[in-house]
Amino acid sequence: MNDDIRLAIDWLMAHPVALIGVVAAVFVVVTVVPLLALSLVFHVAGRTIAGGLRGGPWLRGVTIVALAALLLGGLHLWTTRTSTPLLIYSEGPAPQFVEGAVYDLTLEPDGSLLVTEEFTVTLARDLRSPFRPLRRDQPATVLALSDDDRPISAQAWIGPQSGIRLGTGVTGGRHRYRLTYRLPATTKPAMKQPERICPPFSACTYLTDQREPLPVQRVSWRPLPWPVAGEMVVRWHFPHPYQLETLAALNARFTWAEPGSRQVDDRTVEVRRVSAVPVTPPPWLATLAIPEGMTEAGTLRPDAGASWMVAVLPLLALAGAAAVRLRMGGAPAGLATLKAEYQPPDGLPATALGRLVRARRPALVAAVLAAAASQGVMRVDALHRPRTGLPDQHDDEFTVTGSIETLPAAEALFLRRLLHGRSAVRLSQLEGRLYEATEQLETDVQRALVAGGYFNRRREVQRMAGVALAFALGIGGPYVTFYLVNRFPTFLPVRHGSPAERLGFTEPVLAAWVLAALIVLFAALAVPTITRKGAMTRSRARGFAEYLRTAELSRIEHAAAEGHAPPLLPYALALDVSRELTERWQALAGAPDNRRGRRRTLGLGEAAFGDDGILRQPLLMTAGTVQGGEPG
Amino acid sequence: MTAPIVVGASVALSLVLLLWFALTYNRLVRLRHRVRDAWADVDVVLKQRYDLIPNLVTTVKGYAAHEAAVLDAVSRARAAALGATTPLERTQAEGALERSLRSLFAVSEAYPTLQASAGFQQLMTALAETESTLQSARRYYNGTVRDYNTARETLPTNIIAGVAGFHAESMFEAAVPERSAPRVAF
Numbered sequence: 141m142n143d144d145i146r147l148a149i150d151w152l153m154a155h156p157v158a159l160i161g162v163v164a165a166v167f168v169v170v171t172v173v174p175l176l177a178l179s180l181v182f183h184v185a186g187r188t189i190a191g192g193l194r195g196g197p198w199l200r201g202v203t204i205v206a207l208a209a210l211l212l213g214g215l216h217l218w219t220t221r222t223s224t225p226l227l228i229y230s231e232g233p234a235p236q237f238v239e240g241a242v243y244d245l246t247l248e249p250d251g252s253l254l255v256t257e258e259f260t261v262t263l264a265r266d267l268r269s270p271f272r273p274l275r276r277d278q279p280a281t282v283l284a285l286s287d288d289d290r291p292i293s294a295q296a297w298i299g300p301q302s303g304i305r306l307g308t309g310v311t312g313g314r315h316r317y318r319l320t321y322r323l324p325a326t327t328k329p330a331m332k333q334p335e336r337i338c339p340p341f342s343a344c345t346y347l348t349d350q351r352e353p354l355p356v357q358r359v360s361w362r363p364l365p366w367p368v369a370g371e372m373v374v375r376w377h378f379p380h381p382y383q384l385e386t387l388a389a390l391n392a393r394f395t396w397a398e399p400g401s402r403q404v405d406d407r408t409v410e411v412r413r414v415s416a417v418p419v420t421p422p423p424w425l426a427t428l429a430i431p432e433g434m435t436e437a438g439t440l441r442p443d444a445g446a447s448w449m450v451a452v453l454p455l456l457a458l459a460g461a462a463a464v465r466l467r468m469g470g471a472p473a474g475l476a477t478l479k480a481e482y483q484p485p486d487g488l489p490a491t492a493l494g495r496l497v498r499a500r501r502p503a504l505v506a507a508v509l510a511a512a513a514s515q516g517v518m519r520v521d522a523l524h525r526p527r528t529g530l531p532d533q534h535d536d537e538f539t540v541t542g543s544i545e546t547l548p549a550a551e552a553l554f555l556r557r558l559l560h561g562r563s564a565v566r567l568s569q570l571e572g573r574l575y576e577a578t579e580q581l582e583t584d585v586q587r588a589l590v591a592g593g594y595f596n597r598r599r600e601v602q603r604m605a606g607v608a609l610a611f612a613l614g615i616g617g618p619y620v621t622f623y624l625v626n627r628f629p630t631f632l633p634v635r636h637g638s639p640a641e642r643l644g645f646t647e648p649v650l651a652a653w654v655l656a657a658l659i660v661l662f663a664a665l666a667v668p669t670i671t672r673k674g675a676m677t678r679s680r681a682r683g684f685a686e687y688l689r690t691a692e693l694s695r696i697e698h699a700a701a702e703g704h705a706p707p708l709l710p711y712a713l714a715l716d717v718s719r720e721l722t723e724r725w726q727a728l729a730g731a732p733d734n735r736r737g738r739r740r741t742l743g744l745g746e747a748a749f750g751d752d753g754i755l756r757q758p759l760l761m762t763a764g765t766v767q768g769g770e771p772g
Numbered sequence: 773m774t775a776p777i778v779v780g781a782s783v784a785l786s787l788v789l790l791l792w793f794a795l796t797y798n799r800l801v802r803l804r805h806r807v808r809d810a811w812a813d814v815d816v817v818l819k820q821r822y823d824l825i826p827n828l829v830t831t832v833k834g835y836a837a838h839e840a841a842v843l844d845a846v847s848r849a850r851a852a853a854l855g856a857t858t859p860l861e862r863t864q865a866e867g868a869l870e871r872s873l874r875s876l877f878a879v880s881e882a883y884p885t886l887q888a889s890a891g892f893q894q895l896m897t898a899l900a901e902t903e904s905t906l907q908s909a910r911r912y913y914n915g916t917v918r919d920y921n922t923a924r925e926t927l928p929t930n931i932i933a934g935v936a937g938f939h940a941e942s943m944f945e946a947a948v949p950e951r952s953a954p955r956v957a958f
Contacts, residue, residue: 158776161783480810482908690915691908 239314240370243363246377253323253361258316260370265312272319272364273303280304284320296321323361374411375404478679480687484711485680489548493681494714495585496594496674501578506725507714508551508581513705517544550584594674599667606664614657621649685715693718700724796932803920807941810913811859814944817906818853818862824902825850825873828895832876835886839879845872859913859944910944917941 152159241259248254263270274280274296282304285294292307306317363372401411484493490507499507544555557577589595596602670678688696692708699706700721709721716722829843849872853865880886887893921940924933932938 155776157780161776161780165783480813480912482905482912687908687912690919691911 243374263312270306280321376409481683490710490714507710511710554581610661617653806916810916
């Protein structure tokens with residue numbers, strides 16, 4: 141079978157087209173199909189959940205956050221049984237911990253190390269295979285292994301995770317292992333840095349100051365890397381006399397030695413250490429000023445009060461509620477679906493609707509001119525003439541024929557700024573004033589919308605408050621948690637005596653604080669400019685644009701082509717219902733859409749402003765003439 | 773060498789065709805939903821107008837009780853319009869209702885006191901507003917039908933439309949009397 145597969149692979153490598161086809165098929169099967177299946181599941185589940193929810197957006201938001209919290213809690217419970225949970229600091233690679241260990245190491249004359257380990261390990265659950273890791277460059281030969289005095293099979297292997305497997309299908313609970321193995325070539329004949337300090341938890345010894353018969357200067361070996369919550373005893377048996385005078389000398393060689401270590405005989409040294417995994421904060425939190433002693437494991441007591449879920453869920457719920465509340469202060473996205481509207485929403489003028497749907501400035505200017513034309517206070521002569529496309533042929537004229545005060549306030553003000561107290565003004569002579577008037581038009585319309593409650597006037601305050609709250613949650617929360625955990629033992633339940641597990645009980649709370657901070661931060665940053673009322677009106681404006689596009693466009697275009705300006709024309713321009721119509725009007729009275737000029741503008745703005753928004757040259761084309769009207 | 777090329781090209785073409793089919797089908801579904809939504813709007817406005825007619829008949833009856841034939845014609849036309857379901861039936865029923873309402877308005881002009889009554893004027897204003905909304909809704913509905921029918925009748929979308937059973941939708945035409953030019957007799 142393997143030969144067949146190899147032949148098939150060779151054939152595919154020789155036929156690139158077929159190889160591409162196979163790769164594409166595998167890609168579809170491996171990625172697209174599961175993704176489609178997942179999306180279907182989420183779609184159905186989402187519709188089911190959303191359809192079953194009652195109450196307003198607030199209640200729905202809280203419900204969704206609560207469901208997410210339950211999901212996170214479940215994931216956490218699950219992940220603690222399989223691997224190190226996300227965001228959680230742990231010294232050990234697995235939930236098991238060593239209660240005590242006795243290592244008996246015999247350094248052979250050939251430089252190999254014969255190790256006998258006796259350790260008691262508590263497994264939090266059934267494991268497929270406990271694992272005693274070793275250094276990658278130290279292949280081991282297992283000589284014997286027993287579990288509670290029953291011989292079991294063992295396997296040592298080399299790879300990214302080299303080590304010794306302590307049986308398979310091991311049930312949870314306490315196990316007392318006795319493991320004997322041999323490590324070849326643990327010694328090095330030369331040391332470049334004999335005075336080097338050994339790193340913590342690594343047992344290295346320097347023999348240069350001894351009169352040993354072997355040219356051994358260093359022995360490499362490491363104890364179990366799992367969390368050890370008990371006494372570790374290491375007995376070294378040397379093939380030569382090895383005398384230690386003081387504990388200080390011992391510590392110079394075994395950096396983790398503690399009082400109780402001793403010289404057994406002239407060839408044997410016993411090193412002891414009582415180890416406890418402290419409840420230490422994560423590295424990111426350790427940079428804060430946690431008071432000394434607050435993180436000691438001994439301050440925790442087992443078998444305290446309620447479940448950690450009781451502490452986590454309210455935090456998540458509060459964070460979600462804050463997020464939803466902030467969100468509700470702005471605009472709920474997607475609450476209103478697109479539905480055709482037959483009238484301008486709220487009777488708003490075209491420029492206001494254009495601003496709501498984020499129309500560009502030229503569109504707003506075109507809408508003002510079209511509004512003036514449709515109300516009969518301005519005549520647009522350019523629409524009667526065929527356009528040649530040449531700059532010097534743009535002799536379009538805008539003639540004010542009535543009182544512009546009949547227009548909405550912002551639009552009338554815009555035209556008054558253009559006239560600037562004169563009876564007749566050519567747009568080509570306005571230069572920067574046209575740009576300023578256009579900018580002012582946008583500002584005025586925006587201000588009117590803010591006054592009308594369509595835009596959020598407290599957005600910045602809400603954002604700053606949200607960011608401050610997020611920082612308070614993310615930094616102050618963990619600090620308070622550690623304070624409470626170490627000062628009030630009943631804050632969290634600790635049913636097992638393992639320090640690692642005690643630390644684990646604090647981790648969900650820390651994760652909750654971080655999660656809450658992130659939720660609030662993102663919610664604060666996402667506080668929208670537009671209000672709920674504005675969002676609804678925007679949605680209706682889009683519905684009105686849909687109506688114009690579907691039902692009125694042909695009539696508007698027909699009238700515009702004949703030089704008329706029907707009443708719906710300003711709305712069609714502001715809402716960008718027809719690209720052709722919009723471009724024609726914007727070409728008549730184009731204006732820079734922003735000061736930096738990053739987007740390509742039409743007509744006047746393109747000619748007048750450079751990329752940096754600075755006026756570089758006078759307007760090149762004669763865009764039109766405004767005559768008469770009300771002086772500003 | 774050619775067989776893998778043929779197989780690969782066939783698979784790629786099949787995927788492209790499948791994607792095109794899905795996109796076209798979804799577009800037709802969206803267009804059909806637009807038509808149905810637009811018709812629902814028309815239906816709502818028509819019902820608003822039907823709700824106004826009994827009040828109008830009652831008001832006119834209070835001033836011109838002996839115009840029973842005209843009032844009965846309006847009531848019958850309203851009942852027929854209420855029973856219509858499809859746009860085609862609605863078009864025909866609306867024609868009859870329009871004719872009967874015109875008769876009613878013509879009759880009401882002969883009663884100055886009726887014309888001057890506040891209730892009658894309010895009803896006429898409400899009817900005029902409803903009529904204006906109805907015109908917009910009708911235009912929008914016809915626009916959606918136009919887009920939908922255009923899509924389902926043009927190549928290559930009509931292949932999908934035929935296979936998937938997308939049937940043509942009918943316009944909601946204006947009442948027949950509105951189309952005919954008014955005849956003026958001297």
